[in-house]
Amino acid sequence: MDLPVMPPVSPMLAKSVKKIPDVGHVEPKWDGFRTIIFRDGDDVVLGSRNERPMTRYFPELVDAVREHLPARCVLDGEIVVITGERLDFEALQQRIHPAQSRVEMLAERTPVSFVAFDLLALGGEDLTAQPFGRRRDRLVEALAPADAPVHLTRATADLGEAREWFDTFEGAGLDGVIAKPLDGPYQPNKRAMYKVKHERTADCVVAGFRWHKSGPVLGSLLLGLYDDAGTLHHVGVAASFSMARRKELLEELEPYREVDLAEHPWGAWADQEAHAGRRMPGAVSRWNATKDLSFEPLRPELVLEVAYDHMEGDRFRHTAQFRRWRPDRDPSSCGYDQLQEPATYRLSDVLG
Template identity: 75%
Template structure:
């Protein structure tokens, strides 16, 4: 492979802001795996945000790249999986599997798509120093004939439309919008774009914790909500604490610690067959097999208010942010009913429509 921009490339990043800035360009924020695609003739490499290749996990994306992208190019975008009218990040996570037979099966059962949003190189030309507005124009031209599962992200220059997209596209499983300065070059691993995401709060039961990787301080709190059947479901973690606060939490949680999980609502998670489900706190991480995900049970009596951006199925999509303890709340009152449900929006309209035709 010989391209003017060679792998690995650390993607350009975005910093979080509260409102959509008027910098000339707004597009949806896709909830998938950030991917830089390198194509040189019959050679294709899919580079991830951590600069490790993901090529082997998405053979159908490689085939789509060969069919739809220019013969020699470097394109920044996102690998996503659409299920019905929404993005499905959990299905996407399942695609990272060591066995080729499993990878091939999932490529057929839950095929992925590639959404392109920047062009780093075309032919023999390095475009990274060009302003984004020019790179966007060249991207649209280069992929004008592309067909699903390859898409060019819709975009708008109207900040009011961008704010509208922020509200309605969440119903299709997207997690916000990104604003890009139109005169900016491509700056790998620098936060020169702006992302706007939803922030909501929920009161959750703290039913366990994990130790921090550095030692005997709290790493993360395990959060739960009660479902309609009265079962406490694991919904995610809260983990953003200073080291001093982590040490304080050890003392605060001590009165609630249980010697073992017997009688705990999540006692079944200690069983191997539960771990095979791949979405429980004690399961092996598919990203790092050596990562210790063991947990310590707490009596489910403590309630915490956390901030979150959106749900993925029945769980928080990202790590929730600690806000405050809620000693005034009964743990049994912490149910899914308190969560805001976004209005549904057809993902197909976001992927396929002319941006001018979107609301």
């Protein structure tokens, strides 16, 4: 491979803001695996956000790149799985598997698509120093002949339309919008863009915690919600705390640590058969099989209000943010019925 921009490249990032800024360009925020594609003839590399190649996991995308992209190019975008008319991040996560036979089977059952939103190189030309507006024009031109599963992201300069996208596209599984200054160069690993994401709150039961990797302080709180049958499901974690706050939380939780694991709603986490059909706090991490996901149980009597952006199936898609304790709430009242559901929107309409 001999390109003007060579792998690995760390992608340009976005900083969170509350309102959509008027910078001349807004596009949907795709919920998938951020990927930079490098193509030089038949040589194709799919680079991840952490600069590790993901090429072996998506053979069908490698074939699509060879069919639909220019012979020599470097594109920034997102790998996604589309199920029906929604993005399906859970199915996308399943595509990362060590067994080649499993990789090939999943490539047929849950094929991925690629949504492109930036162009770093074309032919023998390095475009990273050019303003984004110019790169966008070149990207539109380069992808004009392309067809599914390769897509060009939609974009608008109209703030009113961008706000409408923010409200409606969530129904197709997207989680916000990205605003990009038109005059900016491509800046790897720099937060030179702006992201606006949905934020909601929920009252959750705190049923356990994990230790911090640095020592005997709290690492994360394990959150649960009850379904209609009265089963407490593990729905995610709250984990962004200062070191001082981690120590304080450990003291606050101490009165709830005396618990009989046999009577705890997640007491069967060590039994691998118990993981079938639902995600539990002791499950092995798909990304790091050596990561210690064991947890310290707590009596499920505390209620915590958290902020979250959106759900992926029956779990929080990202780490939830601690807001406040809710001593006025009964844990049994913390169910899925409190969660806001976005109106359904057709993903094909988002893709255009």
